Amino acid sequence: VEYNVIVLAAGQGKRMNAGKNKQFIELLDEPLIIHTLKRFIQDSWCQHIYLVINPTEHQQMQQLLANYLWNNQVTLVEGGKERQESGYKGLLAVKSEEQERIIMIHDGARPFVNEEHLHALAQAATQKKAALLAVPVTDTIKRKNGDNVETVDRSTLWAAQTPQAFQYDLIKKAHENAISANFLGTDDVSLVEVLNEPVEIVEGTYHNVKLTTPEDIMRAEMILNRQEEK
Ligand code: CTP
Ligand code: MG
Numbered sequence: 001v002e003y004n005v006i007v008l009a010a011g012q013g014k015r016m017n018a019g020k021n022k023q024f025i026e027l028l029d030e031p032l033i034i035h036t037l038k039r040f041i042q043d044s045w046c047q048h049i050y051l052v053i054n055p056t057e058h059q060q061m062q063q064l065l066a067n068y069l070w071n072n073q074v075t076l077v078e079g080g081k082e083r084q085e086s087g088y089k090g091l092l093a094v095k096s097e098e099q100e101r102i103i104m105i106h107d108g109a110r111p112f113v114n115e116e117h118l119h120a121l122a123q124a125a126t127q128k129k130a131a132l133l134a135v136p137v138t139d140t141i142k143r144k145n146g147d148n149v150e151t152v153d154r155s156t157l158w159a160a161q162t163p164q165a166f167q168y169d170l171i172k173k174a175h176e177n178a179i180s181a182n183f184l185g186t187d188d189v190s191l192v193e194v195l196n197e198p199v200e201i202v203e204g205t206y207h208n209v210k211l212t213t214p215e216d217i218m219r220a221e222m223i224l225n226r227q228e229e230k
Contacts, residue, residue, distance in 0.1 A: 008052050016213060
């Protein structure tokens, strides 16, 4: 199943506290965003990458692509203030002849997604129109209401990840609906959920973490080291 992907890298990485957008942090000698892009470049099912960037980092990102990547399947798109806006701008950049293909939306800050799961996700989205990678919640979750604390039944809870994959027309419609309803979701699938459309969960791995705070960097380098030994 051939697909295209929108990779979101237009954030500021405030919680990472690195003094720069976390996409540029080096993990074992390569910037985070390069690790993420390589996952897709190495997957033969992936046809084109729309990399959504901060307009102030256009030149810096272009230079990075020239230094680390050899191929021309990456198009730079300028993002927006919120993640959701960046995703929508990515969708608008997809050429009409490319809109027949499954479109994935992925966090630039998730460099560990693997090919097996990319393929499972693309197949699920072909059948169901909307699918995401997620893992069962392992923590015991409490709901606190004033002084009352109760334990939530975790057997139906999933922690959402990216990529999330869609039939193009559906996710574009979902974004446009969210804009007119003034709805800001924390992921793209949530915009489809409010349309009451079915969504498929593809079980991923706990490795597919998003790098958010400085502690995540050490863990990421450990994962990369182990992968390079293989
Ligand atoms: N993102 C984006 N455009 C935005 C905000 C976020 O493209 N306006 C991207 C980020 O670059 C990141 C992904 O969405 O790859 C997930 O967001 P998050 O982990 O929150 O990254 P940041 O927003 O950069 O970090 P923070 O919230 O700590 O500032
Ligand atoms: Mg953010």
